[in-house]
Amino acid sequence: MDETPGLSDQYRMVSPWPLFVALGLPIAELGLLFGLVPLAVGGLLLFGGSVAGMLRESGYVSTPWRALVAISALTFVVGGALLYADPMTTVSLTLRGYATVAAAVVMLVVGVGGELFAFDTDVAA
Amino acid sequence: MQVTGQLLLTVLMGALLLGVAVFLARVEDWRSYTPLGAGGTAGESGYVSQEKPSGIIRWFTTVDHKDIGLLYGTYALIAFVVGGTMVMLMRAELWTPSNDASLDLLGSATFYNSLLTSHGITMLFLFGTPIIAAFANYLVPLIIDADDMAFPRINAIAFWLLPPGALLIWAGFFPLPDVIPAQTAWTMYTPLSAGVGAGNQSNVGVDLMLLGLHLTGVSATMGAINFIATIFTERSEDVTWANLDIFSWTILTQSGLILFAFPLLGSALVMLLLDRNLGTTFFVVGGGDPILWQHLFWFFGHPEVYILVLPPMGIVSYVLPRFAGRKLFGFKFVVYSTLAIGVLSFGVWAHHMFSTGIDPRLRASFMAVSLAIAIPSAVKTFNWITTMWNGKLRLTTPMLYCIGFVSNFIIGGVTGVFLASVPVDLVLHDTYYVVGHFHYIVMGAITFAGMAGIYYWFPLVTGRWYQRRLAKAHFWLWMVGTNLTFFAMVLLGYGGMPRRYATYLPEFATLHRIATVGAALLFVGGLIFVYNIATSWVEGTRVSSGDPWNLAEKNLNTAEWAWFEQRRETALADGGEEGDAVTDGGKVDADDE
Numbered sequence: 270m271d272e273t274p275g276l277s278d279q280y281r282m283v284s285p286w287p288l289f290v291a292l293g294l295p296i297a298e299l300g301l302l303f304g305l306v307p308l309a310v311g312g313l314l315l316f317g318g319s320v321a322g323m324l325r326e327s328g329y330v331s332t333p334w335r336a337l338v339a340i341s342a343l344t345f346v347v348g349g350a351l352l353y354a355d356p357m358t359t360v361s362l363t364l365r366g367y368a369t370v371a372a373a374v375v376m377l378v379v380g381v382g383g384e385l386f387a388f389d390t391d392v393a394a
Numbered sequence: 395m396q397v398t399g400q401l402l403l404t405v406l407m408g409a410l411l412l413g414v415a416v417f418l419a420r421v422e423d424w425r426s427y428t429p430l431g432a433g434g435t436a437g438e439s440g441y442v443s444q445e446k447p448s449g450i451i452r453w454f455t456t457v458d459h460k461d462i463g464l465l466y467g468t469y470a471l472i473a474f475v476v477g478g479t480m481v482m483l484m485r486a487e488l489w490t491p492s493n494d495a496s497l498d499l500l501g502s503a504t505f506y507n508s509l510l511t512s513h514g515i516t517m518l519f520l521f522g523t524p525i526i527a528a529f530a531n532y533l534v535p536l537i538i539d540a541d542d543m544a545f546p547r548i549n550a551i552a553f554w555l556l557p558p559g560a561l562l563i564w565a566g567f568f569p570l571p572d573v574i575p576a577q578t579a580w581t582m583y584t585p586l587s588a589g590v591g592a593g594n595q596s597n598v599g600v601d602l603m604l605l606g607l608h609l610t611g612v613s614a615t616m617g618a619i620n621f622i623a624t625i626f627t628e629r630s631e632d633v634t635w636a637n638l639d640i641f642s643w644t645i646l647t648q649s650g651l652i653l654f655a656f657p658l659l660g661s662a663l664v665m666l667l668l669d670r671n672l673g674t675t676f677f678v679v680g681g682g683d684p685i686l687w688q689h690l691f692w693f694f695g696h697p698e699v700y701i702l703v704l705p706p707m708g709i710v711s712y713v714l715p716r717f718a719g720r721k722l723f724g725f726k727f728v729v730y731s732t733l734a735i736g737v738l739s740f741g742v743w744a745h746h747m748f749s750t751g752i753d754p755r756l757r758a759s760f761m762a763v764s765l766a767i768a769i770p771s772a773v774k775t776f777n778w779i780t781t782m783w784n785g786k787l788r789l790t791t792p793m794l795y796c797i798g799f800v801s802n803f804i805i806g807g808v809t810g811v812f813l814a815s816v817p818v819d820l821v822l823h824d825t826y827y828v829v830g831h832f833h834y835i836v837m838g839a840i841t842f843a844g845m846a847g848i849y850y851w852f853p854l855v856t857g858r859w860y861q862r863r864l865a866k867a868h869f870w871l872w873m874v875g876t877n878l879t880f881f882a883m884v885l886l887g888y889g890g891m892p893r894r895y896a897t898y899l900p901e902f903a904t905l906h907r908i909a910t911v912g913a914a915l916l917f918v919g920g921l922i923f924v925y926n927i928a929t930s931w932v933e934g935t936r937v938s939s940g941d942p943w944n945l946a947e948k949n950l951n952t953a954e955w956a957w958f959e960q961r962r963e964t965a966l967a968d969g970g971e972e973g974d975a976v977t978d979g980g981k982v983d984a985d986d987e
Contacts, residue, residue, distance in 0.1 A: 288455070295559070305400075322418070360672045
């Protein structure tokens with residue numbers, strides 16, 4: 270682990286990401302359980318994006334973009350599983366499956382876009 | 395209508411994500427700050443040594459274990475007030491027998507059932523578990539001399555999962571269209587909680603509560619992993635397994651229990667949610683089994699009791715010797731009994747199910763283990779008593795609470811031993827006896843130990859003293875109130891009063907009124923406590939030495955006070971103002987010292 274965790278040299282004891290990880294998870298859960306597409310997609314984006322941001326901040330990865338692509342792949346698998354299971358359940362999972370896949374696609378696009386187009390910044394961590 | 399709703403949700407969600415992005419972009423700007431060039435939003439943050447931004451942003455972004463401990467504490471106390479208010483409404487209703495058609499005060503039994511459900515869940519998951527996390531977060535790294543928790547960000551995530559969890563659990567009480575509060579009781583027994591039948595428990599309010607509970611479970615699990623990792627890997631070299639303190643031992647054991655119990659609750663909750671929403675049949679009569687829920691729930695639920703009680707036992711084992719003037723008697727055996735309780739706690743769950751018609755041979759074996767778990771509990775009790783025996787007792791408020799803990803724990807424990815016995819349980823099951831028994835533990839013991847901890851470490855956290863006379867009034871009101879309320883319940887149970895009812899037969903009126911009077915004493919004591927803590931935090935007398943409890947005299951001081959002393963000295967060397975108060979969220983007053 271990083272000897273000096275945190276956002277910057279000055280603010281070693283703060284990180285903006287945990288709050289949003291914790292907010293993204295329940296929003297995604299609500300959306301997926303009740304089949305509310307905007308909440309499902311938005312919650313997954315918030316969750317996935319924050320996890321990627323946090324991984325970079327704590328130095329496990331050097332940029333958030335590839336992490337985001339990896340999270341996108343995991344999300345895609347979950348979405349695919351929902352769609353695969355759909356014909357076998359009495360309640361329709363179609364909407365939930367496509368919502369998850371949609372979130373995965375957005376994360377993939379952002380991840381690839383960031384990798385290609387983001388300006389190199391002075392990465393302190 | 396449907397489309398408009400979706401559109402509105404989309405717009406709101408988009409706005410939220412945009413807001414988050416803007417906030418993150420602003421916060422990420424901090425990265426470019428050089429220490430001396432600080433400015434921006436933080437007017438007074440020019441100090442090089444200051445590690446956090448000022449104001450509310452600090453609390454939303456902190457990963458410091460002490461800050462997170464304070465957040466947990468604040469959260470838990472707010473939940474305690476909410477849960478307490480709920481039960482005061484119930485106790486007020488129970489002043490009169492009422493009749494089924496309409497309740498005298500609350501209007502409907504439905505509302506009573508809602509309060510009953512939320513009171514239980516709030517107190518166990520939103521107060522009990524978090525208040526322990528508050529102590530553990532603040533103190534364990536200090537006591538074992540770690541820089542911070544092993545995973546500071548996971549720590550923050552674990553805390554921030556709790557507020558959404560609370561909102562979901564209480565969602566039924568908010569004025570949302572078509573959402574009613576859950577009325578499943580905290581045990582959420584199927585088939586009622588599966589929403590089948592003619593009742594109203596297929597309502598979305600129950601789903602929201604289950605989701606909220608799921609979140610608090612995820613939070614507890616993350617916290618537990620963090621504590622295990624911290625205690626194993628972050629100890630300083632001086633702290634060995636042989637001299638690890640008793641509080642950290644109980645937190646370690648508790649975290650182990652959480653690690654095995656909470657994921658099971660999470661899975662069971664997901665199964666129930668799937669049953670309710672996606673047509674699975676885990677708990678359905680025919681195809682599934684409603685009793686399966688009880689097995690899954692209590693496999694989590696009974697260890698949960700020890701998850702809640704072990705760390706408070708640790709606090710008592712840690713604090714009580716300081717004011718008994720002696721070291722803890724039989725330290726090793728207190729540790730062993732903690733571990734023994736941890737192991738045995740997974741083998742007793744079916745004692746909650748003696749009356750469900752399970753195999754009598756199973757009942758007998760669960761009875762045996764349930765009786766056996768009384769042994770390590772008694773070992774601890776005798777150790778506390780022998781620690782005090784011939785000691786030089788100082789009856790400070792934390793000590794009073796420790797003694798109150800031991801006293802109430804004995805009553806709560808002994809009433810439990812009887813319940814562990816199958817024939818007695820069959821008579822007393824689902825009566826107020828059970829309610830009295832477990833409230834002696836959760837209120838009389840767990841909460842009392844929490845109060846012992848709060849008063850004992852108040853000077854450590856705030857650098858100030860609480861008001862002693864108010865604190866003692868608080869203790870006596872609670873000691874008398876607890877025993878009035880819950881002993882009356884034990885007697886009500888002997889009389890055959892069933893639990894969870896909003897109405898009762900007139901012959902139970904006297905005991906119910908005694909219980910309500912006791913609850914009123916608890917309420918007044920609670921008000922005094924909140925007033926005392928709030929005012930003392932802001933303007934209590936400043937602590938004048940690094941050893942406010944004079945522990946050094948008898949060589950009883952512990953690591954966290956050494957840290958306190960050091961922090962005071964650093965603060966004095968720096969000019970006496972900064973650091974000391976700021977690290978812990980206190981305000982620095984210009985006229986202080």
